Amino acid sequence: MRLCLCLWVLAFCILASDLGALADVRSLISKELFEQILKHRNDAACQAKGFCTYEAFVNAANSFGAFATTGDTKTRKREIAAFLAQTSHETTGGWATAPDGPYAWGYCFKQERGNPPDYCVANQQWPCAPGKKYYGRGPIQISYNYNYGPAGKAINYDLLKDPDAVANNATISFKTAFWFWMTPQSPKPSCHAVITGQWKPSTIDIQAGRVPGYGVTTNIINGGIECGKGSNAQMENRIGFYKRYCQILGVDPGRNLDCRNQRPFNA
Structure with missing residues (x-):
């Protein structure tokens, strides 16, 4: 009886440990990977030098329990890559011939x-x-x-x-980004729902060219300017960041990365 109880307790502890790992973004992106992804954010030329720390990212991410805990490991890694890619585009300090390429300069600016x-x-x-x-x-x-x-x-x-x-405040800063990422704003779904495959396009979405994939997250963020207009530098920049980050995290980026043929949600 005592042996059975000990085994049950051990199994419970292992399960609790596994659930804890799943609920912590650190199980998928280490500080070393974070530094590799946002390689030049602390460059002397960057306004945000020293601001966006790994610790602030982790603290903010873990306050939104569904982030990077939804779906299988591949899906969770894609969500991390997609979030960091979209926010890197918004804060980039890169240029075409920048050291290590334009997609190594995310989080250079904070405002x-x-x-x-x-x-x-x-x-x-x-x-x-x-x-x-x-x-x-x-x-x-x-x-x-x-x-x-x-x-x-x-x-x-x-x-x-x-x-x-x-x-x-770096943690508050990250939390606002996660709030936007995780929160649907009708008629738009959340970026989280899209990148994790929870969002299912309606007939109207399909007619508008909005199909599951990274491209819809771009549509959610800035569709009125970047989507439904063929190829453009802003949209391609977002894709460039995403592909690089997926490669670093060791995951395929999936399909439908652009929104060139998608009508904006509010159109």
Whole structure:
């Protein structure tokens, strides 16, 4: 009886350990791989030098339990590659002849460059705070008060009052990107649902050319500018990052990587 109990406890501990590993993004992307993927983010020329740490990425990712824990190992690795690729495009400092190629320069910037406008629009639910600006910040370059508001609510931090936190606190910064990635915004599905295969296109989606694959995540993020217009540099840049990251993580990128023939969701 005692032996059976010990075996049961051992089995439970092993199962708990396996579940813990599945719930922690570190089981799929080590610090070494993270550094390889975002190779030049701490270059002296990068505004975000020293900001986007592996530890902040892990802490933020693990606060969204379904991220990189949905599906088989191949699917989970693709989600990591897709998230880092899309956010790398949004924050890239690369150029065509950059050292190690243009796709080794993700996360070079943490906020919109130049002198951006305030990105404040009238919204009763998410009103702008006096004197605050809601321009692009963080890995996903979250912008507008109607995004800062619900993102802040989701991560339990008042980003309407303190939007600068997205550029000053690395964990909060990553959390806003994961919020956008994991949250559907009708009629758009979430990027998470698309890249993990949970999203099933409707008849309308199919007629619009929106079929499962990485390309739909681009459509979700910036479809109005990049999708349904044939090949363009922005869309191809997103694909370039994704292919490189999939290669580093040892996973095939899958099909339907572009959105050249997809109509935007709001079109």
